[in-house]
Amino acid sequence: MPSFTSTLISISLALFTSTNAQSPKYCPPLGPIYPPPTNLSNDPTFATAVQDITSILGQVTSSNGSLSNTSISVQIFDATESGPLLNFAYTADNINTTLGVSKVDQDTVFRVGSVSKLWTMVLFLIEEGLWPFQEPVARFIPELARAGRELQWDPRKRRDGIDYVHWGHVSMGELASHLAGIARDYGVLDLSGMGSQMEQLGFPALQPSEIPPCGNPNPCSREQFFNGLLQSHPIVPTSSTPIYSNAAFQILAYALEAMTDQSYAELLQRDIIAPLGLNGTYYTTPNISLGVIPNDMGEYWWNFDLGDEGPAGAIYSSTRDMATLGQAILSNSLFPSFITRRWMKPATHTSSLDYSVGAPWEIVSFGDERPIDIYSKAGDIGSYSSIIALSPDHNVGFTVLAAGADGHAKVALAADLISVILLPALEQSAKEQASAKFDGDYAATDGFNSSIALTTDDGPGLLVTSWVNNGTDMIQSLMTMGHVTDPDTFSIRLYPTGLESPGQMSFRALMPPALSTAGNGPFTSSCISWVVVDGQVYGNVGIDEFVINLDETEIVKSITPRVLRTTLPKT
Numbered sequence: 205m206p207s208f209t210s211t212l213i214s215i216s217l218a219l220f221t222s223t224n225a226q227s228p229k230y231c232p233p234l235g236p237i238y239p240p241p242t243n244l245s246n247d248p249t250f251a252t253a254v255q256d257i258t259s260i261l262g263q264v265t266s267s268n269g270s271l272s273n274t275s276i277s278v279q280i281f282d283a284t285e286s287g288p289l290l291n292f293a294y295t296a297d298n299i300n301t302t303l304g305v306s307k308v309d310q311d312t313v314f315r316v317g318s319v320s321k322l323w324t325m326v327l328f329l330i331e332e333g334l335w336p337f338q339e340p341v342a343r344f345i346p347e348l349a350r351a352g353r354e355l356q357w358d359p360r361k362r363r364d365g366i367d368y369v370h371w372g373h374v375s376m377g378e379l380a381s382h383l384a385g386i387a388r389d390y391g392v393l394d395l396s397g398m399g400s401q402m403e404q405l406g407f408p409a410l411q412p413s414e415i416p417p418c419g420n421p422n423p424c425s426r427e428q429f430f431n432g433l434l435q436s437h438p439i440v441p442t443s444s445t446p447i448y449s450n451a452a453f454q455i456l457a458y459a460l461e462a463m464t465d466q467s468y469a470e471l472l473q474r475d476i477i478a479p480l481g482l483n484g485t486y487y488t489t490p491n492i493s494l495g496v497i498p499n500d501m502g503e504y505w506w507n508f509d510l511g512d513e514g515p516a517g518a519i520y521s522s523t524r525d526m527a528t529l530g531q532a533i534l535s536n537s538l539f540p541s542f543i544t545r546r547w548m549k550p551a552t553h554t555s556s557l558d559y560s561v562g563a564p565w566e567i568v569s570f571g572d573e574r575p576i577d578i579y580s581k582a583g584d585i586g587s588y589s590s591i592i593a594l595s596p597d598h599n600v601g602f603t604v605l606a607a608g609a610d611g612h613a614k615v616a617l618a619a620d621l622i623s624v625i626l627l628p629a630l631e632q633s634a635k636e637q638a639s640a641k642f643d644g645d646y647a648a649t650d651g652f653n654s655s656i657a658l659t660t661d662d663g664p665g666l667l668v669t670s671w672v673n674n675g676t677d678m679i680q681s682l683m684t685m686g687h688v689t690d691p692d693t694f695s696i697r698l699y700p701t702g703l704e705s706p707g708q709m710s711f712r713a714l715m716p717p718a719l720s721t722a723g724n725g726p727f728t729s730s731c732i733s734w735v736v737v738d739g740q741v742y743g744n745v746g747i748d749e750f751v752i753n754l755d756e757t758e759i760v761k762s763i764t765p766r767v768l769r770t771t772l773p774k775t
Contacts, residue, residue: 423511
């Protein structure tokens with residue numbers, strides 16, 4: 205009879221093998237497999253997806269639906285079209301129409317909670333770019349600089365890694381990506397405010413000195429915040445594992461104000477609200493008549509004052525304005541594209557394989573054949589919940605704002621329901637548009653027997669179905685170079701690199717190396733296409749480098765396999 209351990213090992217190996225049996229067949233590089241789709245408002249495939257998303261949102265907000273007691277506003281948008289690709293709003297019955305709106309629409313104001321952190325990062329990138337994030341935060345915050353010096357001069361504290369944060373070791377980037385290992389908050393909603401109720405639950409009575417003097421209901425001053433935070437214990441060492449922190453963004457905002465000599469509110473108005481023409485975004489509490497106010501604690505949370513923690517969670521906005529911010533990020537209209545690309549990258553893993561953390565991105569991955577990374581930020585404050593999600597591969601995003609009970613779970617559900625329809629539709633629209641644009645034959649007109657044919661098939665990218673140069677079959681030549689004898693195991697697929705010049709688009713070809721058959725683990729079966737790009741060059745030009753040439757109306761004119769030093773017009 206097998207032992208428990210051996211049985212467990214067998215089951216684990218079976219599950220592991222089953223999981224890895226779904227490994228990608230083609231191994232495209234990370235990123236889009238076709239150029240992003242355009243003119244989506246007139247795309248029939250995308251129109252069907254919009255109808256499906258509208259239908260499913262209608263179902264979950266119906267009388268028996270899971271979102272029926274939650275008011276929500278949803279928009280889907282892309283980087284180029286001024287209007288929304290989808291606009292959906294639902295008004296729950298349980299709202300206070302005396303204080304707030306009676307009908308939710310794209311201009312209704314909600315609190316967006318921790319999505320405020322995204323606005324704070326945008327301000328930083330507009331004002332300073334990325335350079336500060338490698339710097340120690342103590343450089344910009346005198347209270348933390350003093351704490352760091354005092355720690356160094358006190359041998360007992362210096363050796364104590366459990367009770368004291370070593371502020372001299374904390375960088376701005378670690379704060380922005382929740383890797384500083386510091387407390388989540390100071391004072392805000394501290395349970396000491398529940399006093400006797402906590403004692404009845406078995407907690408000890410606190411001494412007056414142990415109770416934060418601020419945070420609930422009165423927000424902390426800067427002095428109170430740092431006095432309390434410097435007594436808070438560290439959670440984990442810096443850059444070890446992500447630990448969510450609102451206090452980190454309060455500190456970042458103090459640093460930004462020190463760098464710019466401007467208040468956060470002034471920067472928000474000058475750098476984002478005014479340039480983007482936002483009419484429904486506020487840092488301080490706007491008139492309650494602009495908002496949707498749930499009967500259950502809605503007025504309380506609408507007016508709840510976070511004080512200096514506002515950059516972590518105080519902003520109010522509408523779906524129209526949230527979509528406008530998302531469009532600005534996707535279109536690089538607020539700062540250069542190279543900053544956007546560096547910013548929209550993971551800083552750390554989490555314990556979920558499909559969930560990473562950026563600054564302050566919450567990055568979720570979808571897809572079987574290839575990962576599609578969605579850069580999102582969610583937020584909650586009492587009765588209000590929100591999310592904004594961007595797909596850089598498609599230049600499309602969506603936002604969901606909600607007011608009602610259990611909002612976080614309901615916003616997450618809405619985001620899942622939208623994504624499971626939206627992302628396949630975007631992939632299909634991109635593929636269909638790429639097929640219409642690039643598929644076809646390209647051949648020399650100078651009498652030489654040179655040609656190439658492209659198509660889209662069931663796999664990703666643009667498939668090279670034939671390729672001849674001066675009478676030589678280049679597919680056969682590349683198979684010979686790669687020691688491939690079975691043509692069924694070999695393909696050449698072109699993927700966009702994102703590099704462009706006027707009238708030109710860059711592509712790279714992948715001829716995937718065969719995956720190892722020695723095992724089923726990640727070392728033997730992982731996709732290693734990123735290793736082989738530009739792996740073979742001839743005369744300092746990659747064999748895999750292609751440029752597609754377009755006219756002024758974006759119609760494809762020709763293709764240039766650059767290693768062959770020739771251009772083949774489209775026939």
